[in-house]
Amino acid sequence: MNFKNKYFNSTIKATLITLIFAITCMKLGSWQLNKAQLKMSLQAQYNKYENDPATELPVNFSNLDEIRYKKVRVLGKYLPQYQILVDNQFDGERPGYYVLTPLAIDGSENIILINRGWIEASENHDQIPEVNVPLSSQSVEGYIWLPSHKFYSLEKKTSAKEWNKVWQNMDLNLYRELVPKKVLPFILKMSPNNEGGFERHWVRPDDRIQTHLSYGYQWYGFAIASILIYMYLGFKKKNITKGNSKRTTTK
Structure with a gap:
């Protein structure tokens, strides 16, 4: 010009x-x-533990960011009465749920919530799928995952006697309030080769x-x-x- x-x-x-x-x-x-930039930072931490073998569950949980994506192994028994299905989870274009089952850790009063993977929803979405829960002692390996707290939730604060099996979001704080046991402040995503789970195609932090x-x-x-x-x-x-x-x- x-x-x-x-x-x-x-x-x-x-x-x-x-x-x-x-x-x-x-x-x-x-x-x-x-x-x-945040996803790059998370991916760097994921890479830090990616090739490490699974270890015992950490004792100190004061810095959760430090143990994010760390591979751990826990022993215990599932508590099927507090299992939840997290709705609106997709595998491609197929709608479904994540199955999250709490595990009572052997030798401890703590329980840890295990994401056992994805299951497909019924054609009639009002029909809640029946999910098998192993009742024998389990050895579960996976990596520590910290769920997001940035969502708007309409979950009702019902009592444990009126347990809501289907949740719209994984509100871990609400879950810890409702379950009358000491729930650890993170979730374990079950390894794909671990028995007792469902479809597990975990998304890497650097996705998108x-x-x-x-x-x-x-x-x-x-x-x-x-x-x-x-x-x-x-x-x-x-x-x-x-x-x-x-x-x-x-x-």
Whole structure:
């Protein structure tokens, strides 16, 4: 663009609209890039424990982030009366549930919630699947997983006597309130080769990182494009007539 014979002139309304749009796009871009950065950090921690053998359950739970994705092995018996099915879980396009069963740990008063994997939902979604629970002593291996607390939940705070088998979200804090036992503050995702589970195609932490990066750059691109369009439309061409010092503009 040749600025020699042009000057800038724009309305306050156009300036405010462009400014608000550009700032909004930049915030959305930063949000997506921050999500990608978080997943990269989680993947680095996942890689740290990926090839390690399963160990005994840690004794100190003061820093849960430090033991996230750590592989552990626990022995105990399942408590089927407190089993839950987490709804709205998909395997491809197939709807289903995650089966989470608490395990009473041998030699301890603690119980740990085991994610035993995915099962397909019935065609009639009101029909709750019957899920088999082994009653003998179990040896379970898996990795420690910290569920998100960032969701809006409509779960009812029912008593243990009115146990709700199907949950819309895995609200671990609510679960710990309802179960009259000491529930550990994390979940164990059962290893794919462990017996007693269902379909287990656990998603890696770095899943969709490229998608977040693409969205982030796209939002930044929208912000830059809006500013360039604003500037392009704001510059007016000078029209100076000979013998007349008055400046006019072309529309």
